[in-house]
Amino acid sequence: MTEQTKKLTKRERLANKVKVNLAMSVREIMDQINDQGNRPENMAYFDRIFETFEHGGEGTVQPRKGEKIIGTYCLFVPEELIYATGARPVRLCSGAYESVEIGEDYLPEGACPMVKSEIGFSALPVLSFFHQCEMLVMPASCDWKVKMAEILSEFAPVHMMDMPRVKEEESSRAFWLEEVKRFIKRLEKVTGVRITRRRLKQSIQMIQRAQVEFHRFHRIRKATPPVITGRDALEVMNAYFYDHVEDWTAAVSKLNDELEERIRNQVQVARVGAARIMLTGSPMVFPNWKVPTIIEEMDGVLVADEFCTSNRYLNDMVAVDEGTMSDMVHAIADRYLLPSTCPIFSNSVDRKDRLLQLIDDYQVEGVIYHILKGCHPYDVETKIIEKLMEGKGVPMLKIETDYSPQDVEQLRTRIEAFQETLKGRRG
Amino acid sequence: MNVQRIRLIVQFISFVVLTYGGLFYIDMGNRMPTFSCAFVDDNGGSCFLVGFQHMLARPFSEFWGDAGIRLLKVLGVVSLWAIVLNKAWCGWICPFGFVQDLLTKLRNLISIDMSRFAWMTRTRYKSVKYILLALLILIPLGIGNAMLGMPKLSRDWSAPFCQMCPARVLMPILNGDFSEIYIDFSSGPGMFLTTAAIVLSGLFFTTAFVKRRFLCSYCPMLALLSLFDKIGFTTLRKDGQRCTRCGNCSRACPMEIREIEEEKTMSNLVTQDCILCMRCVDVCPEDEALQIRFLNMPVYTATEKGFLQRQSGSSKEQVESEITKHD
Ligand code: SF4
Numbered sequence: 001m002t003e004q005t006k007k008l009t010k011r012e013r014l015a016n017k018v019k020v021n022l023a024m025s026v027r028e029i030m031d032q033i034n035d036q037g038n039r040p041e042n043m044a045y046f047d048r049i050f051e052t053f054e055h056g057g058e059g060t061v062q063p064r065k066g067e068k069i070i071g072t073y074c075l076f077v078p079e080e081l082i083y084a085t086g087a088r089p090v091r092l093c094s095g096a097y098e099s100v101e102i103g104e105d106y107l108p109e110g111a112c113p114m115v116k117s118e119i120g121f122s123a124l125p126v127l128s129f130f131h132q133c134e135m136l137v138m139p140a141s142c143d144w145k146v147k148m149a150e151i152l153s154e155f156a157p158v159h160m161m162d163m164p165r166v167k168e169e170e171s172s173r174a175f176w177l178e179e180v181k182r183f184i185k186r187l188e189k190v191t192g193v194r195i196t197r198r199r200l201k202q203s204i205q206m207i208q209r210a211q212v213e214f215h216r217f218h219r220i221r222k223a224t225p226p227v228i229t230g231r232d233a234l235e236v237m238n239a240y241f242y243d244h245v246e247d248w249t250a251a252v253s254k255l256n257d258e259l260e261e262r263i264r265n266q267v268q269v270a271r272v273g274a275a276r277i278m279l280t281g282s283p284m285v286f287p288n289w290k291v292p293t294i295i296e297e298m299d300g301v302l303v304a305d306e307f308c309t310s311n312r313y314l315n316d317m318v319a320v321d322e323g324t325m326s327d328m329v330h331a332i333a334d335r336y337l338l339p340s341t342c343p344i345f346s347n348s349v350d351r352k353d354r355l356l357q358l359i360d361d362y363q364v365e366g367v368i369y370h371i372l373k374g375c376h377p378y379d380v381e382t383k384i385i386e387k388l389m390e391g392k393g394v395p396m397l398k399i400e401t402d403y404s405p406q407d408v409e410q411l412r413t414r415i416e417a418f419q420e421t422l423k424g425r426r427g
Numbered sequence: 428m429n430v431q432r433i434r435l436i437v438q439f440i441s442f443v444v445l446t447y448g449g450l451f452y453i454d455m456g457n458r459m460p461t462f463s464c465a466f467v468d469d470n471g472g473s474c475f476l477v478g479f480q481h482m483l484a485r486p487f488s489e490f491w492g493d494a495g496i497r498l499l500k501v502l503g504v505v506s507l508w509a510i511v512l513n514k515a516w517c518g519w520i521c522p523f524g525f526v527q528d529l530l531t532k533l534r535n536l537i538s539i540d541m542s543r544f545a546w547m548t549r550t551r552y553k554s555v556k557y558i559l560l561a562l563l564i565l566i567p568l569g570i571g572n573a574m575l576g577m578p579k580l581s582r583d584w585s586a587p588f589c590q591m592c593p594a595r596v597l598m599p600i601l602n603g604d605f606s607e608i609y610i611d612f613s614s615g616p617g618m619f620l621t622t623a624a625i626v627l628s629g630l631f632f633t634t635a636f637v638k639r640r641f642l643c644s645y646c647p648m649l650a651l652l653s654l655f656d657k658i659g660f661t662t663l664r665k666d667g668q669r670c671t672r673c674g675n676c677s678r679a680c681p682m683e684i685r686e687i688e689e690e691k692t693m694s695n696l697v698t699q700d701c702i703l704c705m706r707c708v709d710v711c712p713e714d715e716a717l718q719i720r721f722l723n724m725p726v727y728t729a730t731e732k733g734f735l736q737r738q739s740g741s742s743k744e745q746v747e748s749e750i751t752k753h754d
């Protein structure tokens with residue numbers, strides 16, 4: 001018995017330590033965020049969500065009455081289906097440095113900090129919403145995720161969704177469609193709710209309405225000079241992880257109204273002449289605000305990003321055609337697979353075109369390619385993207401980093417130099 | 428306004444004009460490249476195929492005279508029609524296609540799911556329409572001439588395509604004429620062709636509850652019109668960089684065309700099976716990824732806002748906003 005209590009207290013002590021450390025760094029980042037000055041008033045709604053990280057995640061996710069929470073990893077999990085069962089998806093991709101070390105008990109050191117951080121939060125009671133999930137859904141996207149499912153099943157029931165890697169082929173599409181159908185069955189079992197045609201249609205439209213605001217938000221981001229900083233934009237998108245889609249939509253709608261007012265009144269958030277940067281590469285999740293903070297503190301402005309945690313998250317939309325049940329399911333399956341620009345797929349054509357289009361649309365002057373150490377899919381694509389940028393005549397800076405604050409100074413020097421060159425190129 | 432609704436109205440008007448126009452003394456000639464069947468008594472303009480097949484059924488030598496000139500005239504008129512309206516004949520005018528679209532609407536109403544061909548199957552059967560087109564030219568020529576070491580074909584083969592065409596059986600019914608529902612037992616070829624027509628008519632109804640525009644994929648008129656794809660006035664443009672290959676277009680395409688999604692480099696995507704129904708543009712979420720042009724003037728362009736409005740049930744005001752309205 002003493003053996004047991006000792007073990008428990010040790011675990012709890014560790015959890016408390018992580019909690020305190022997390023609270024400290026979140027406070028620091030929130031301060032940096034507030035230091036930006038000239039922030040839109042309506043960002044307060046989103047700040048509140050992230051401030052809860054200081055208090056063990058109490059209130060980060062506020063389930064509605066009777067709502068079960070389904071934890072998701074990656075953006076391949078069809079959220080329309082989860083909402084259709086009356087449950088709430090919460091994306092658990094994590095950016096916290098503090099839990100990385102715990103994760104190393106389960107994964108090799110070479111694993112990317114994101115999966116380590118996620119496992120750490122599942123293993124220890126630090127952020128409460130990690131432990132409120134009825135089920136975790138894990139797409140077999142990258143190799144780390146594939147194994148992570150097995151590790152996580154120690155803590156909660158895990159549903160694996162297998163993923164094809166060659167999305168162009170008929171067989172892969174059929175396979176993925178079957179995986180989506182299998183997910184529906186599992187969801188219905190876990191929640192006890194049958195997904196009917198009406199429910200599915202409603203949840204599809206609910207997310208489409210969020211996408212109306214998402215796309216409006218991104219049209220606003222194209223304004224020059226920008227009316228919102230890149231960090232605030234990342235924050236808005238990151239909040240979608242934890243918020244109910246309807247609440248998020250309402251909040252973004254208000255923010256959009258305010259931002260449009262700003263365009264009219266010519267309010268600016270960056271110095272005129274700041275270097276216009278696009279970030280892409282491995283996902284960036286709060287509180288891993290290291291790189292964007294440096295960019296924007298060093299007289300750059302993050303005008304666009306191509307992250308699965310941000311711009312890519314809601315970009316593609318379900319297109320219902322005939323509106324029968326199978327048509328809608330088919331549309332959902334296609335929406336998550338076909339237009340995806342994730343580097344786990346064999347063909348990088350779609351990602352390349354997307355990047356080029358973003359550069360054109362947002363008048364990007366330089367690209368920063370962010371690789372998390374251990375994140376193989378993005379690493380593998382580096383050379384391809386480098387060549388693409390060369391052809392486009394847009395300078396690119398590759399940075400390889402993790403969640404630790406150790407390399408901040410070194411990154412600052414490199415990013416500053418890069419942004420200076422960008423400005424020098426203007427002639 | 429919703430383009431599919433406009434299309435439905437245009438289809439309805441052409442259907443009425445072509446099927447009942449004769450009652451109002453409308454006559455748009457009998458050289459139209461569309462299935463407005465000549466056997467429909469009150470037609471207001473009809474398919475050129477029946478006359479065309481009869482004209483071909485003569486010795487080659489006669490083509491050097493009046494017959495040849497008449498043939499050239501027919502081909503001239505047909506080509507002109509085909510260049511000006513190209514595939515819009517199929518998607519916007521053809522009364523036979525319109526009836527198929529109506530049956531699809533009925534299927535949707537009673538929510539029966541559609542099925543799709545396997546990719547291989549779809550590709551394999553693409554050539555059928557060209558084979559039919561070749562036969563509807565070669566068989567009549569074979570009536571007037573001994574070709575390929577074969578004796579002349581009997582007159583029973585005359586206008587072979589019309590004999591087997593399901594539109595001949597079905598469309599006159601709309602004029603209250605049921606007399607085309609028969610099998611011709613008087614000759615071998617007649618029996619073969621008219622039986623085929625009855626079978627195809629049956630397929631016309633049954634497949635409508637499984638697929639969209641099933642028979643169109645095999646239509647020799649589509650084959651003929653597809654010869655004008657590259658020079659037709661209407662084009663379907665794609666901007667490869669803007670296309671995310673989301674697959675919406677090919678999923679919604681009634682002709683199950685895959686190129687519309689896959690192609691990133693070809694700029695004109697009026698492909699051989701395309702009927703210019705413009706459904707793909709409706710469901711394309713990317714600004715200017717797809718665009719219909721007439722004589723190079725944009726007439727219908729894919730937009731994110733339009734897509735969202737059609738799909739999300741949001742109002743125009745919600746989708747657009749003051750500042751970004753005009754970008
Ligand atoms: S719908 Fe538009 S974006 Fe999607 S694959 Fe077709 S053309 Fe490309």
Ligand code: SF4
Nearest residue numbers: 680701702704705707
């Ligand atoms: S490609 Fe487009 S216009 Fe052509 S048939 Fe298909 S949906 Fe209609």
